[in-house]
Amino acid sequence: xxxxxxxxxxxxxxxxxxxxxxxxxxxxxxxxxxxxxxxxxxxxxxxxxxxxxxxxxxxxxxxxxxxxxxxxxxxxxxxxxxxxxxxxxxxxxxxxxxxxxxxxxxxxxxxxxxxxxxxxxxxxxxxxxxxxxxxxxxxxxxxxxxxxxxxxxxxxxxxxxxxxxxxxxxxxxxxxxxxxxxxxxxxxxxxxxxxx
Amino acid sequence: xxxxxxxxxxxxxxxxxxxxxxxxxxxxxxxxxxxxxxxxxxxxxxxxxxxxxxxxxxxxxxxxxxxxxxxxxxxxxxxxxxxxxxxx
Numbered sequence: 001x002x003x004x005x006x007x008x009x010x011x012x013x014x015x016x017x018x019x020x021x022x023x024x025x026x027x028x029x030x031x032x033x034x035x036x037x038x039x040x041x042x043x044x045x046x047x048x049x050x051x052x053x054x055x056x057x058x059x060x061x062x063x064x065x066x067x068x069x070x071x072x073x074x075x076x077x078x079x080x081x082x083x084x085x086x087x088x089x090x091x092x093x094x095x096x097x098x099x100x101x102x103x104x105x106x107x108x109x110x111x112x113x114x115x116x117x118x119x120x121x122x123x124x125x126x127x128x129x130x131x132x133x134x135x136x137x138x139x140x141x142x143x144x145x146x147x148x149x150x151x152x153x154x155x156x157x158x159x160x161x162x163x164x165x166x167x168x169x170x171x172x173x174x175x176x177x178x179x180x181x182x183x184x185x186x187x188x189x190x191x192x193x194x195x196x
Numbered sequence: 197x198x199x200x201x202x203x204x205x206x207x208x209x210x211x212x213x214x215x216x217x218x219x220x221x222x223x224x225x226x227x228x229x230x231x232x233x234x235x236x237x238x239x240x241x242x243x244x245x246x247x248x249x250x251x252x253x254x255x256x257x258x259x260x261x262x263x264x265x266x267x268x269x270x271x272x273x274x275x276x277x278x279x280x281x282x283x284x
Contacts, residue, residue, distance in 0.1 A: 018281060022274045026265050034263035044265070048273055055280050109207030117244040124250070134254050141255075155220055156256055162221050181216045188247050 016061050021051055025068055029075050036079055036153050038141050046082065050075045080168065083150040087169035103185055117188065120195055133195070140190035148183045151176065205234055211241050215248060 029050060033043035053074050054061075061070055103115045111117070123129055141149060147169070154165045166176050211234040217223050218231065235242055 018277055019274075021277065022270050026270055026273060027263075030265045031263040035258050043263075044269060047265070048276065051273065051277055052280060055277065104209040109209040111208045111240055116240050117247060119243055120247065120250075122250075130254065134258065137251065137254050138258075152255075156252055177213070177217055177221075180220055181213045184216055184248050184251065185212065187251055188244065191247070191251070 016058060016063070016067055018051070018055055018058065021054070021067075021071070025071055026051075028068065029071060032072060032075060033079060036157055037082065038138070038149060042082065046075060046078045049078055053078075083154065084168060086146040086150055087171070103189065115189065118192060120192070122195075133191070136191055136194045137187070139194070140187050143190065144183060144186065148179050151179050152183050155180065205230075205237070207234075208238065208241055208244075211235070211238065212244055212248075215241070215245050219248060219252065 026047060029047045030043055033046045034040070037043050037046070050071055054071055057074075061067075102112060104110060105112055120133075122133065141152075144152070150169065151165060151171070154160045154168070155162065160168075162173070162176055165171070166173055171179070211231060214223055214227055214231045218228070223231070235245070
């Protein structure tokens with residue numbers, strides 16, 4: 001009983017109640033991580049790491065910001081760490097096994113005929129169609145090499161400057177643009193293949 | 197005609213590269229002109245450009261709420277947090 005009261009007092013004096021974190025924020029943080037990493041196991045680990053790191057730093061949380069904002073900031077750092085680790089592993093792997101290299105004729109740079117982009121026949125104001133397209137895109141994203149996904153996600157999800165992404169992931173500007181180009185070529189081809 | 201210009205007019209690989217660079221960053225005035233000329237004559241790359249922009253839109257439009265944790269994992273997580281609090 002005394003113990004329960006202590007905990008209540010601690011929670012109050014610390015401006016935060018960690019026992020309610022999972023219920024309040026776990027799904028949100030998981031969604032945040034998944035939309036940037038696309039790997040369920042990694043995303044779950046990151047959510048767990050975020051809560052545990054939050055507990056350790058609880059004494060420094062002063063209630064100036066929302067609990068949710070504070071935890072999200074911790075998660076963002078964890079995601080950045082993950083990206084950096086991925087890039088260390090993949091640093092030399094710009095070209096990837098299974099990647100389609102032959103979208104274009106080696107001599108002329110023309111599209112090879114079987115790779116011609118064809119219209120999807122899509123009505124962009126049709127929410128059902130867009131949802132379907134989204135779920136196919138999800139599957140295509142899952143097939144990308146980790147480093148490529150990190151680059152693509154940092155650019156478009158977090159809207160970071162290209163120079164910053166290069167610094168974070170230790171990429172040259174030239175490699176950065178090669179990855180951006182190949183990522184899109186592969187995503188588009190994957191969509192075309194699986195659409196309809 | 198400069199060789200750069202001649203190269204781009206017929207080169208879809210280079211054109212799609214410039215399309216990506218323009219969407220996610222910026223390209224020079226000369227590159228903009230090259231791309232413009234290429235796209236005027238290449239309907240395939242025009243389709244590519246539309247779809248490339250669409251992919252970005254769909255990607256950014258993913259809702260965080262599309263992903264949910266399973267209850268079993270949440271339970272384990274809660275237990276870990278409780279355990280961690282009780283340590284102190």
